[in-house]
Amino acid sequence: MAERAEPAIPTRSSWSLLGVLRRIVAMPLHDPFAFTGLVIYVLFALVALFADQLAPADPLEILFTKTGKLAANVAPGAEFLLGTTNLGRDIYGELVHGTRSALAVGLSAAIIVAIVGTVVGLVAGYFGGTTDAILMRIADMALSLPFLPFVIVLTGFLGASTSNIVLAVALLLWPNSARVIRSQVLTLRERAYVEAARVTGASQWRILFVHIAPNILPLSFVYAAIAIGWAIITEASVSFLGFGDSTSVSWGMMLQDAFSSQALSRGQYAWFVPPGLCIILVVVAGFFISRGYEEVFMPRLRGR
């Protein structure tokens, strides 16, 4: 047998899911909005991580002046950067520690929404039939629930803890992503390369997770980023309305305290403007990032 010069093929390890993840990581570098959003997130994440160093005291501790009187409604200054509340708590400390609960609520809700929505969307879209009908009717039911009242009722039944607020938000937000992902799967499963995978003997689950799922992953990220904002707003709303977890510090709880003690009429802007701004910043950052991933997903949206 004649010797043939076999062309050397380098070992190929590029896994397409990794390729998608790489693009997801690289995206903010090309999009100024997404970059801004990411910077905001990183700053808040650092604050949350080093909250104990930035504000060492317990934010719920009631402070007294040197003369032994309650340090209530102290104006912002060198001792208390943002002043104190009417109960003598350090507003700066509350703001810093509130970052933790905001990010914890936002990220955990985002992860749950992305995972549940993606899996439900994939399964419903790919298998169709009865599975699809059942999952989509459940989604319809979840979508028809009024948002805030449902969260309030659920936390009323299960207890006003942060994790129950996350649960309520996740229960209400997964149908949005599941529906959009399902519709995308419906078009992808008709593509010739999916049929090609079937003809070459790929299993159903392999087709679903190797050939279809990587194409909808950017969409999952869009919905995760949106869920971050929604969860933080919801937690703040519930806390502001007084149904939140009274043992943990959050921005919504700060707004509720300021509101009920009539901080506005006393002109204590340093009490409610900073937490309000923080909520706006984190939510807007989430939308900026989701906008960036929408463009990754739909290249047609890319501007000039």
Next chain:
Amino acid sequence: MAALVQLRDVVKHFPVTRSLGELVRGEHPAVRALDGVSFDIGSGDAIAIVGESGCGKTTLGRLMLKLTEPTTGTIAFDGTALAGLAGEGLRGFRRQAQLVFQNPFDALNPRFTIYRAVAEPLLNAGIDKAEHEDRVAAAFRRVHLADLDRYLDKYPHQLSGGQLQRVVLARALVLAPRFLVADEPVSMLDVSVRAGILALMREVRDTMGLTAVYISHDLALVRYLCGRTLVMYLGRIVEDAPTDEIVRRPRHPYTQALVAAVPVPDADQPRVPLPIKGNVPDAREPPSGCSFRDRCPHAMTRCAEVAPPLREVAGGHRVACHLELA
């Protein structure tokens, strides 16, 4: 020669959404993509399935590969009914029967490199990874994609249509199948690369001893590739004969019209007007009797009453027409 693929009275109906009236009356309207199709494909044969859009030829190809199930009727591959295949039996069938797609731009996963796309069948068939690179290289040599390293790490969008169709063919051949279905393999390609792909398909068929089915609307292409041709009209086979017979002595009026429509590479030759008129009827409500009768220049009263069966009129030549049966 023993038949590799056998179809018996294969019917495929696609249910359509029912109107309220149909729902109340308990009717089940359906598109009759295939309406009783029977034929054998001998081992090593190359047959063509010809017909216009919507005649059911693509559905027929998908049925032979078990990509969809017949409503009634049976399809057997190498003596085994496809309907009962599952698990290991189905995987065994998938290793032996492959498909070449019409649109090479859509047939490859845009996120897979060319190497991964061609190695995918090996992975699915459970072949040891150590063998993959050799077998992919062999498949590439077979489709004359020389200079392997130029292609393997590319993505589909970086290749031309002709190159992509060679990659699609390499993927179909990498498991060394016995049976190949090609659904309009060159209709999406530039005319300049068609001849190359067709010659390649003929070559791999001969060297690998493949049994092949070419689905096409183009009689000129079929003549180059296939010894036998089935002409389909509205879900039925109207004529089945050696390709030379079909082209030289078409017997069914529809085949005659198809042959007359083949362009002649001579601008001075006067074009014969087509003997048929109108369009293909709605496959939900085909005409009674012979489904071709409302377009046929020779239609008789009998044609509206009885559907002509497919009968042998000469050695290896079957026609479904009352003119031939009279």
